[in-house]
Amino acid sequence: MLCRSSTKLLNICIASLCRAHSLEKAESVIADSIRLGILPNVVTYNTLIDAYCQLVGVDAAFCVLDRMREAGIRPDVISYNSLMAGAAKEGLLPRLEGLFDEMCQKGINPDVWSFNTLMHCFFASGKPDEATKIFWYIMNNDLSPSPATFNIMINGLCKNNYADYALTLFWYLRSCGFVPQLITYNTLINGLCKAGRVQAAKRILKELGESGNAPNAITYTTVMKCCFKYKQFRHGFEILLDMERKGYTFDGYAYCTVIAALVKEGRTKEATDYMEQMMRSGIQLDIVSYNTLINLYCREGNLEAVSKLLCDMEKRGLECDKYTHTIMINGLCRSGDIKRATEHLYSMNMEGFDSKLVAYNCVVDGLGKAGQIDHAMEMFKSMERKDTFTYSSVVHNLCKARRYSCASKLLLSCLRNGLKLLDSAQQAVINGLYSSGFPSEAKRLRSIIRTAQMLRY
Incomplete structure (x- = not known):
């Protein structure tokens, strides 16, 4: 009884150290426990395997298997599942398949998580046909598929450009008694949006609301952004109003989505209102947020506000990317300050940014509109792309x-x-x-x- 309790305490200690990313200390504790006669068991080593996969790599984790065998401990399905997850994380499909085969050869029956990992890796490697075979093997062999199984399948199909098949599968599973959770709806909606299936995404959003599962901010924002991307602004703003009515808290991503859409529509007053609301909410801005706000101020011709934002970015340690520079160049051209726009373009060249085509286009067009057609033609002829x-x-x-x-x-x-x-x-x-x-x-x-x-x- 004492030994069993001691091993349990050892496992708790090893799990805590692994969560704290202290693998060396975990190894030291195992070595000390063995010297004291407290022997690790399969749980101890499985915890270690999972930690090595997460923090070091599957090769280092695989070495733990040899140590288990030397200690007379037989690896189980959890051992191999952790190794397979590590191989999937590193995109090593052949290694994952080898581990799966080795597990079967040693008489360890794979469980649904083994197949889930294999299916996920096939999708990630661009092999949807192989992944689909795994899915139907799970379904036809009484392996008790989990909600994760269905989510992996739907997400994988969408990411491999089979959104229609994912939608059909979703309805088929519903007819078989599967009750999708919010994550399943969000996965499908995201896939449909990326495939440009706006109407289908809105239909699933409506069905989600009727299912008793309340959509969250991620659900609404995904569909809203899709509507804006495909110029269905009215529907996008309807979703926005619905979010506001239901009291959803906006994150920076949602705010920037709305502000960018309003700017494109020329509704700068409303865009400014949302920008001020975002600033008041205390949301920490990232580079995308700054670019969105800089674009808004540039369109308003408020270059002083742009300068303040750039200073704020510098204080927070954020560096301008090529989109920041391009937005500023476009803003300077729109305000008629072609000289500064041209200087800014040359500074982009000096900093070595790639893909400056849009920035060049802005300056060439700005020079032409400013009546400097000869200068515009010189720059046009000098452009590589x-x-x-x-x-x-x-x-x-x-x-x-x-x-x-x-x-x-x-x-x-x-x-x-x-x-x-x-x-x-x-x-x-x-x-x-x-x-x-x-x-x-x-x-x-x-x-x-x-x-x-x-x-x-």
Whole structure:
């Protein structure tokens, strides 16, 4: 009895040290207990295996198995489940499959968590067919699937672009008596939103409300952001009002989602109100939050407030990312301060940021709108990467400067290279050629555009 109680106390001690990430002390306690005649059991070693998987890696954890065998202790399904979870965490599918096979060869029957881990790793490795086979094996062999089994399956299908199948499976499981919990609903709603299935996500949200499981802030925010992303602003704001009516506490993510959507809609007064509400709530801002607020102030032309935010970021040890710089460059261009925008772009180049295309586009367009078309053309020619917006912007600004011949040549070059410009840019060139007394050139250009459209489709 004394030995059994002592081993139990040993296990409690080892578990506490492992939770405190003190593996060396845990190992030292085990060594001391053995010298005192208190022998560790399978629970002791399983605790150690799980800790090594979490803190060091599956290779270090696997060595504990050899120590168990040397001590005459037979590893059990929990031992292998921990090792498999460690392999899954590191994305080592072949290693996980090897552990699963070894467990079966040693006569240790896998449980539902063994299969759950295997299924999860197949999904994470982009093998949804293999994962689906595991799922139906669980269902057809009386392995008592847990809610986690269904959540892994639904989440995996959604992440592998099978949102429709996930939705069908969800309804099938419901018809079989499965009672989904909030996490299942949230998993499905998130997957549908990422797949662009806005209507289906809203339908599941409504069903969730009718099921007796109250949606939480994560549920509402996920659907709301999806509505804003696909320009269904009215539905997004309806969800926002529903959240407010029900007294949900907003987090920084929810606030930024709303503020960004209001800014896009040009509703800066409301965006400012939400921004002030967020600041009053004491939410700690991250870089995404700062970028959202900087974008709002830039659109208002309040560069003094932008400077204060940048100072606040610096005090908190946050560094501007490429989105911060791009937002500021766009704001400076919108306010007409092209000189500072250009200087800021050059500083981005000096700091080595990648993917500066949007920032360059802002400055090129700003230079054109400010009447500095020659400077804009110089920067345009120096750009390593260009997209549809780059060319469309330059063509528009060339037309604004009444340089229709140059705009026509650039447009023709784009068409020959298979690049489609904005319809408004194409029409601006045609209208300009007509108005400047070159109707034949305008008709020829219109014919080339139509031919290019037919070849494209």
